[in-house]
Amino acid sequence: MRPLILITNDDGVAAKGLATLEAVACEFGDVVVMAPGTNASGKGMSLTTERPLRAKEVRQGEGISVYACDGTPVDCVKLAVEHFCPRKPDLVLSGINHGSNSSINVLYSGTMGAVIEASVMGFSAIGFSLLNHNPEADFSACVPYVRHIVGRVLEHGLPADVSLNVNIPRMAEGEIKGLRVCQEAKALWTDSFEKRIDPIGRPYYWLTGKFVCNDPPAQSDETALKEGYVSVVPIHADYTHYGAIEQVNNILQ
Amino acid sequence: MRPLILITNDDGVAAKGLATLEAVACEFGDVVVMAPGTNASGKGMSLTTERPLRAKEVRQGEGISVYACDGTPVDCVKLAVEHFCPRKPDLVLSGINHGSNSSINVLYSGTMGAVIEASVMGFSAIGFSLLNHNPEADFSACVPYVRHIVGRVLEHGLPADVSLNVNIPRMAEGEIKGLRVCQEAKALWTDSFEKRIDPIGRPYYWLTGKFVCNDPPAQSDETALKEGYVSVVPIHADYTHYGAIEQVNNILQ
Numbered sequence A, B: 001m002r003p004l005i006l007i008t009n010d011d012g013v014a015a016k017g018l019a020t021l022e023a024v025a026c027e028f029g030d031v032v033v034m035a036p037g038t039n040a041s042g043k044g045m046s047l048t049t050e051r052p053l054r055a056k057e058v059r060q061g062e063g064i065s066v067y068a069c070d071g072t073p074v075d076c077v078k079l080a081v082e083h084f085c086p087r088k089p090d091l092v093l094s095g096i097n098h099g100s101n102s103s104i105n106v107l108y109s110g111t112m113g114a115v116i117e118a119s120v121m122g123f124s125a126i127g128f129s130l131l132n133h134n135p136e137a138d139f140s141a142c143v144p145y146v147r148h149i150v151g152r153v154l155e156h157g158l159p160a161d162v163s164l165n166v167n168i169p170r171m172a173e174g175e176i177k178g179l180r181v182c183q184e185a186k187a188l189w190t191d192s193f194e195k196r197i198d199p200i201g202r203p204y205y206w207l208t209g210k211f212v213c214n215d216p217p218a219q220s221d222e223t224a225l226k227e228g229y230v231s232v233v234p235i236h237a238d239y240t241h242y243g244a245i246e247q248v249n250n251i252l253q
Helices: A016-028 A073-084 A110-120 A143-156 A221-226 A242-252 B016-028 B073-084 B110-120 B140-156 B221-226 B242-252
Strands: A004-008 A030-036 A055-061 A064-069 A091-098 A125-130 A163-168 A178-181 A188-190 A193-197 A203-207 A210-212 A229-235 B004-008 B030-036 B055-061 B064-069 B091-098 B125-130 B163-168 B178-181 B188-190 B193-197 B203-207 B210-212 B229-235
Touching (some): A004 A016, A004 A073, A004 A110, A016 A030, A016 A064, A016 A091, A016 A125, A016 A143, A030 A073, A064 A073, A073 A110, A073 B193, A073 B203, A091 A110, A091 A143, A110 A163, A110 A229, A125 A143, A143 A163, A143 A178, A143 B242, A178 B242, A193 B073, A203 B073, A242 B140, A242 B178, B004 B110, B016 B030, B016 B091, B030 B073, B055 B073, B073 B110, B110 B229, B125 B140, B140 B163, B140 B178, B163 B221, B221 B229
Parallel strands (some): A004 A030, A091 A125, B030 B064, B091 B125, B125 B163
Antiparallel strands (some): A188 A210, B055 B064, B188 B210, B193 B203
16 A cells, blocks of 8 residues: 655645645655645644634545645644544655744744644654745755655654654755754744834734844754755654753752 | 743633732732733644734733733733833743643643743743643642742743743642652643534534543653642753754665
8 A cells, every 4th residue: 555645734725835745745655635724824833722623625636635624734634634534644744834944933833833743643744844935936946855855754764753844945956965964943033023003093013023043053954054955853742851850950949 | 120020821811820820920020911812722832923913901000010912822922022021021921821731732832832932032931830721720729839939940040941831730739749840741632623513514623632641751740740749841942852863864864
């Protein structure tokens, strides 16, 4: 039996990056797509608790079924595995995201929230992102890297509880120097909200912000991307700072 | 000048757990509360990108200002620090959550999303949760532990980039055995969605689920809570699995 590959994203079922990922996945196995019907960027690991979900079939083809759901990317993974996949997926893919999910962007990303969820559920999972927010972005340089990584992971598996956060620089295929396995760079977003005044004189606040990442370490994803490499960060669903346990114990006792 | 303490939560500005946390914080410093106007549980690190935010003053008192916002807990922290706090906060608190945020629940929690956000912004931050979902839960047993931990953190600080995920068992004060600094237990939620049929015959899906945590390690938060201890997990805004970098490199090269 061919491997079953479940795909989602956060840019929505009509996104160009999703279509690119679908096309590559179909080379390797049967594909189920369950993606948000509309944009769900910045939803992190958000769940939909206040209302029930709906899902509808968008398309059926040879070895591929595509559904749209009105929930978050995490909802999509849970719902697809339980109610829409004909068998347990062998691999869960998310993306290709329109825009970076490197560094701390992984925390806010719906695309990567879906990957973490799949990992919690015990599946091998990979999130792909291109450093280009444009809805019409050219994903062609991503294809050989997506193909290589998906092929290797299907063949060799991933270490237990580990999933991958893959970011691809905005470059022509020939300019990309290769891939580098690395760690998440520390960063933050500043100037988060722009205050405006509505016609009645009341304030409102638009999310905006500037990404600040000063002196990322050599072994970080930000450095890899700046130097022209595809960055691959092994991630897990664990926020524990193991190195701080003893120090915190001393502070609190 | 008294320390400034910023508080948020995900159960909403009217929650009993928030009132308990406010009361303890006021013993230590000036307090700004910016909390969601309505329930924002399960929002993780979700950001509001599709519409602007509003915030309104709920209450002003001696050394305390309370605001409600129509965004997520992460939005609350960003907005409060930039536009509502009179100076940079010395400490950010979140909770007291009605219900557990131990183990992988930390990933989905809006309460803990706010803590991670505060940590990214460079603030000391602590999230508190009581293992009782009831809106009328009795928070009195939490008070001495919240007071102790807030006092120690204000006095000694926290290690760089570290924040705390504190969970309190559902027990009378005298029955709680103390606190234990520990790590996040591995777990998952199964049976996530209940399928129902609407009056027109169309399916819809309610989020539900069963928390499954088999054989948590002795040094984990789940074990600490089961044994009657307050669990304290030092966390950081980093999903990197450092131990897997070399192995993933071997798989992909």
